[in-house]
Amino acid sequence: MHGSAREARCGGYRRRSPERTLLYRLLLEHLEGFLAELAATPGRRDLPGFVKRELRRFLECGILAHGFVRVHCSECRRDSLVAFSCKARGFCPSCGARRMSATAAHLVDRVLPEAPFRQWVVTFPFPLRFLLAYDAELCGQVRLCFLKTVFAHLARRARRQGLDPAASGFRSGAINVIQRFGGALNLNIHFHALVLDGVYTSAHAFARPQFESLPPPSREDVEKVLSDFRRRLRSLFERRGMLEAAESTSDCDSVLAHVAASSIRGRIGTGP
Ligand SMILES: [Zn+2]
Ligand SMILES: [Zn+2]
Incomplete structure (x- = not known):
């Protein structure tokens, strides 16, 4: 079978490239500076740890450098790299959207x-x-x-x-x-x-x-x-x-x- 026809049958896999989004670039450039500035503001306590953790984890979500699995498709016989996601609940739009779709499908199909x-x-x-x-x-x-x-x-x-x-x-x-x-x-x-x-x-x-x-x-x-x-x-x-x-x-x-x-x-x- 021709390569692209096989790929069309299995749907293929395309990485979502979060590093190209405006939100990602904004956080990458300004997050640490923003946190340092907040911490240095006199008279106020710092942001809680869970907030900083969520924001920092978002910067690793879907980025190959922070870990991935290699999957093989027996249909088109191609390998794809799938980056780990942060699975955070509060901030990451990708993990939030995935959880939303999974919950909606569960409610409609089973509940x-x-x-x-x-x-x-x-x-x-x-x-x-x-x-x-x-x-x-x-x-x-x-x-x-x-x-x-x-x-x-x-x-x-x-x-x-x-x-x-x-x-x-x-x-x-x-x-x-x-x-x-x-x-x-x-x-x-x-x-x-x-x-x-x-x-x-x-x-x-x-x-x-x-x-x-x-x-x-x-x-x-x-x-x-x-x-x-x-x-x-x-x-x-x-x-x-x-x-x-x-x-x-x-x-x-x-x-x-x-x-x-x-x-x-x-x-x-x-x-x-
Ligand atoms: Zn395939
Ligand atoms: Zn995420």
């Missing part, structure tokens, strides 16, 4: 049922964004609070439609993703939740659950979800003694907190 879904997006006021960015446990509780509110709303609508809750009651399901960035790469914690647009019921513990779709929510429905969520949030913050913190932006002595607070407010955090 989500064949049923209608609705995307719910939740955003927060500035002081809350700051608290949620730093407190993973609190963020988890806020997420739970939101999903419970939406599930209660779905059950209410199901009752309004005259559906029979049967023995199981009305059950729904959701996948929630915490997104940390807004469109301008500003720090903006918000949720994207894929929620079943309906409810499951089952007649008894061993019966196959039955899905019932619901009509789209009205404007009043969405307003009710919002006001219920606010009420639940308020009592959550009250219980944790954080009501005051939730209403004011705290002082930031660490570089990370300072940069985060600036990013939330759309201000420049470092430099002249």
Whole structure:
């Protein structure tokens, strides 16, 4: 078989050459200088180690000089060099995109049922964004609070439609993703939740659950979800003694907190 025909059959492999991207060149040229300058700023603590590690690992991701495997394709009988990736979760666009595609394929192929879904997006006021960015446990509780509110709303609508809750009651399901960035790469914690647009019921513990779709929510429905969520949030913050913190932006002595607070407010955090 002709070489290029064979290659077309197997798809071939092309290295992605991260070193040619603007982001890579920018970091390569300025990262160490930037970190040194931050560390030398009086009165502030340094950036945490995990942030520096992520940034430095990005500069090694996909670069052959930092390690690779040689793979052989029996189809086109060619060898390719595949550079190691950094597998970081926070910064590297390539590793982030790979993880995103793998997660999406897993959800579609193995997790989500064949049923209608609705995307719910939740955003927060500035002081809350700051608290949620730093407190993973609190963020988890806020997420739970939101999903419970939406599930209660779905059950209410199901009752309004005259559906029979049967023995199981009305059950729904959701996948929630915490997104940390807004469109301008500003720090903006918000949720994207894929929620079943309906409810499951089952007649008894061993019966196959039955899905019932619901009509789209009205404007009043969405307003009710919002006001219920606010009420639940308020009592959550009250219980944790954080009501005051939730209403004011705290002082930031660490570089990370300072940069985060600036990013939330759309201000420049470092430099002249
Ligand atoms: Zn091949
Ligand atoms: Zn990477």
